[in-house]
Structures are given as structure tokens and as C-alpha cells.
Amino acid sequence: MSRILVVEDESAIAELIAINMRHAGYEVTVAANSEQAQAAVDGVLPDLVVLDWMLPGQSGLALAKGWRAQARTRELPIIMLTARAEEGDKISGLDAGADDYLTKPFSTSELLARIRAVLRRKAPEALDTLVEIGGLQLDPATRRVSREEREVKVGPTEFRLLHFFMTHPERVHSRSQLLDRVWGDHVFIEERTVDVHIKRLREALDVVGCAGMIETVRGAGYRMTRQQQQQQQPRQPHRLAQADTAE
Ligand code: CA
Numbered sequence: 001m002s003r004i005l006v007v008e009d010e011s012a013i014a015e016l017i018a019i020n021m022r023h024a025g026y027e028v029t030v031a032a033n034s035e036q037a038q039a040a041v042d043g044v045l046p047d048l049v050v051l052d053w054m055l056p057g058q059s060g061l062a063l064a065k066g067w068r069a070q071a072r073t074r075e076l077p078i079i080m081l082t083a084r085a086e087e088g089d090k091i092s093g094l095d096a097g098a099d100d101y102l103t104k105p106f107s108t109s110e111l112l113a114r115i116r117a118v119l120r121r122k123a124p125e126a127l128d129t130l131v132e133i134g135g136l137q138l139d140p141a142t143r144r145v146s147r148e149e150r151e152v153k154v155g156p157t158e159f160r161l162l163h164f165f166m167t168h169p170e171r172v173h174s175r176s177q178l179l180d181r182v183w184g185d186h187v188f189i190e191e192r193t194v195d196v197h198i199k200r201l202r203e204a205l206d207v208v209g210c211a212g213m214i215e216t217v218r219g220a221g222y223r224m225t226r227q228q229q230q231q232q233q234p235r236q237p238h239r240l241a242q243a244d245t246a247e
Pocket of ligand 1 (some may be wrong): 009010055
């Protein structure tokens, strides 16, 4: 179930949106201003934010810019709402990092359609598409992980973790980012939990020789790579010997 944060100070509009979203199966949180919105995002990262431009205090536009400048919230999908209908405003909204833009008054069915579209674009890991990296295959439809026909047995958390890694390869993810994206919670789970599941995932992948695909990046987090490090043999003296003969 996708979590949606609705930031709207007009309670009647906020309520109307929230009711329709919940009816469509989303989990909805409503914030009436920037401070409440920031507090909500600091707690649990939503899957998408419906953000009103005109808010008391800090504007929705400033809030969106702030989120885009932070690593944790950089990719947070945002649909901007506004009473303004001018082309210049639309461009400013999209420049500030909004993924889509809707002018009031709008129909809730249009908002729902836009939400679905943005979520589809932003969350390839939510799709049931088979992913493959370095011979390792993960099939969300059957929840199977395998390499060259050999099945890898992974628990549900390791499966989600691996799915996230495989759909976001070659990038370093901090523990708190992983908590947000895989566990969906930034606050109530200790970062050490991530290490425990990484260890289990590596053990599972070791069976098919893929444990090295999950790299620890010291001081930064974890990364999945298709070019896993070869078992570290003491090759240094050999290389030195070659260099010597070359000279
Ligand atoms: Ca407003």
C-alpha cells in the first residue's frame, strides 16, 4: 500500500482528497502546513506528496525545493496543487522539483490518475518485472531469486532489500535510506537492523557465488554491483614482479 502525504491548509480540500485517496487504497496522512509536512516526512518517508503551493508560512514551492536539496528526500515524488493557472507558475512549480502539477479546481479522479502515473514512473521496484544483474535474477511475480537455474532462498525482508538493490544498482545507499525505502520507516528501527539483514542476504547469495555483489562502502552504506570483487588473492607481489621485469 502506497503512503501519500497530503499537504493542504484548506481542511475541506484536504479532507476531500484524503477520503478519495483512502477509498482508492492509499494510506493517507494530512499536514496543514510546512512544519507538519516536514515532521511527517522526517518520521516516515511517504511514497508521494500532494503539495499545495499556497500554505501559511513557508510555501509549498519552498518546501519542495528544500526536499530536492536533501539526499533523503531528493527523489520524493511530488504533485503540486495550486490555484494559479498561469504558465509561468507551472514552470516554477516543475522547476522546484514537482513531478506533476494540477490546477485547482481539479477532479479527484484526475488527481488519482496523476498519482498512479507518478508512482509508476518513480517506483520501478513496485512493478512485477523480472530484474537481472550479473546473472542473478529476481522475479517479483513469483518471489523467486535464482542464478543459472539455482534457486536462492531468501526471507521476505532480504527479498525486498535485494529487490531494491537490484532496481537501484551501482549506487551507494546509506542505512537510513535503506530503512526508508525498504522498511518504510526511518524512526522506529535501528540502523543496525540493516546490517543484520545485509549479512543474511550475503549468506543467501553466497550459495550461488553472488555474495560479493553487495558491497560495504565504508562510512557511507551499501551498494549492489554487477562487477563483484574477485576473491582477494594476494596478487600484489606478482604484479610487483611484473613491473620489475618491465623495467
Ligand atoms: Ca492553500
